[in-house]
Amino acid sequence: MTFATLGLIEPLLRALETLGYQTPTPVQAQAIPAVLAGRDLMAAAQTGTGKTAGFAVPLLQLLTMEGPKVAANSARALILCPTRELAEQVHASVAEYAQHLPLTTYAVYGGVSINPQMMKLRKGVDILVATPGRLIDLFRQNALKLNQLQTLVLDEADRMLDLGFSEELANIYRMLPKKRQTLLFSATFSDEIRVLAGQMLNDPLSIEVSPRNVAANTVKQWVVPVDKKRKPELFVHLMRKGRWKQVLVFAKTRNGVDALVDKLQGLGINADGIHGDKPQATRQRALDRFKSSEVQILVATDVAARGLDIEDLPLVVNFDLPIVAEDYIHRIGRTGRAGNTGEAISLVCADEVNMLSAIEMLTRQTLTRKMEPDFEPEHRVPDTDASGQVVKKPKKPKKPKTSGGGGKRNLGKWVDSGEVAPAEPSIKPVRKVPVFNTGPRKKK
Ligand code: AMP
Numbered sequence: 001m002t003f004a005t006l007g008l009i010e011p012l013l014r015a016l017e018t019l020g021y022q023t024p025t026p027v028q029a030q031a032i033p034a035v036l037a038g039r040d041l042m043a044a045a046q047t048g049t050g051k052t053a054g055f056a057v058p059l060l061q062l063l064t065m066e067g068p069k070v071a072a073n074s075a076r077a078l079i080l081c082p083t084r085e086l087a088e089q090v091h092a093s094v095a096e097y098a099q100h101l102p103l104t105t106y107a108v109y110g111g112v113s114i115n116p117q118m119m120k121l122r123k124g125v126d127i128l129v130a131t132p133g134r135l136i137d138l139f140r141q142n143a144l145k146l147n148q149l150q151t152l153v154l155d156e157a158d159r160m161l162d163l164g165f166s167e168e169l170a171n172i173y174r175m176l177p178k179k180r181q182t183l184l185f186s187a188t189f190s191d192e193i194r195v196l197a198g199q200m201l202n203d204p205l206s207i208e209v210s211p212r213n214v215a216a217n218t219v220k221q222w223v224v225p226v227d228k229k230r231k232p233e234l235f236v237h238l239m240r241k242g243r244w245k246q247v248l249v250f251a252k253t254r255n256g257v258d259a260l261v262d263k264l265q266g267l268g269i270n271a272d273g274i275h276g277d278k279p280q281a282t283r284q285r286a287l288d289r290f291k292s293s294e295v296q297i298l299v300a301t302d303v304a305a306r307g308l309d310i311e312d313l314p315l316v317v318n319f320d321l322p323i324v325a326e327d328y329i330h331r332i333g334r335t336g337r338a339g340n341t342g343e344a345i346s347l348v349c350a351d352e353v354n355m356l357s358a359i360e361m362l363t364r365q366t367l368t369r370k371m372e373p374d375f376e377p378e379h380r381v382p383d384t385d386a387s388g389q390v391v392k393k394p395k396k397p398k399k400p401k402t403s404g405g406g407g408k409r410n411l412g413k414w415v416d417s418g419e420v421a422p423a424e425p426s427i428k429p430v431r432k433v434p435v436f437n438t439g440p441r442k443k444k
Helices: 010-018 026-036 051-065 084-097 115-121 132-140 157-162 166-175 191-200 228-241 254-266 280-291 325-332 350-363
Strands: 041-044 075-080 105-108 125-130 151-154 181-186 205-208 219-225 247-250 271-274 297-300 315-318 342-348
Touching (some): 010 051, 010 084, 026 041, 026 051, 026 181, 026 205, 041 051, 051 075, 051 125, 051 151, 051 181, 075 132, 084 105, 084 125, 084 280, 105 115, 105 132, 115 132, 125 132, 151 191, 228 254, 228 342, 254 271, 254 297, 280 297, 315 325, 342 350
Parallel strands (some): 041 181, 041 205, 075 151, 247 297
């Protein structure tokens, strides 16, 4: 199958050829004809499947072939994204696909001044990429009208709900014209997503290009058990041993990102970090430098890393496991993209056993464990498997102390190897349950 057989017009075929896209990916093969035919879509497609072109390319064709010219302060198509990074990323892709078309595109998001965005919208734009909060602000200030809107795309809809945007989505829903085409893309199809789809979509075509909630199988994944305090040391050891070149590292918290970046920089390693406390311009600069290989190690929180599209990223390291199991799928989706193979390594300490178990249950696989010599943990990580069970071995009875002393401090041989550190915080292997239309906004 080729893009030409999907019925795409010449300017789009030329743009795709320039980008080196030779054949449509499975999601594109299904989505492109459906969108061109005017259908609503509910697509379960992970990042890395080529989903952006799956909705953007046919959308550009429809806008080129149909509909009146865009009016002042209006948009003909709206793509909603959960984060600024994803909005920028999607906008960059849309602009590339549209390079030979007479269409205008623009991205708006919070964290930057609204005035230039209001100015830019005066003439109207054909495709507007937006995060929900800023879109609502622009609408309320009359900088944007939506009565000319013909297509709405919800990109990474599951993530929008996870980030607490359900109220914003409900508000936006009320602002939309009734007659429109709606395309919903989501890495996972939770029950909440189905509720959202029920409200927003009209007789949608369902597309599922990978089994539900299963992580990309082009990614080789494994776990290295280690004590929490030795993670930085293990990371540096693995990096040197494996001669890692370009690595995206995930840490759980903003402080965790800063601490690891400081540690690496202190060792003369070219590292930078991105998280929500950093201004957008700084985040973008770190990302650009990582993409151009000026920075070797980029450490990020889940929210900041959302939407990062780095071609051929060979390796993702989970310095900490994510609290929400589905974030694991998003994280490892940064590697093994568009048919390439990748690796995802997780450094897991005993405290994280419940998160590991939740990930294995969600991805329906038991992750291979590889013990790193000299880094075997004192606090054993209990066995886990895809059933969601954490197998805690019964404690061995302690040997009595002998008169010559012994115990942990002197020889280490009396330490109970089956001992398990109390899991903290105690996180159950369950998913977050955001509720469309009712839930309060969660702050991350
Ligand atoms: P996405 O899932 O939309 O984030 O796309 C993942 C990556 O795959 C991006 O770097 C795209 O540029 C690339 N890509 C998308 N479609 C194709 C295709 N048909 N052939 C080759 N690369 C593609």
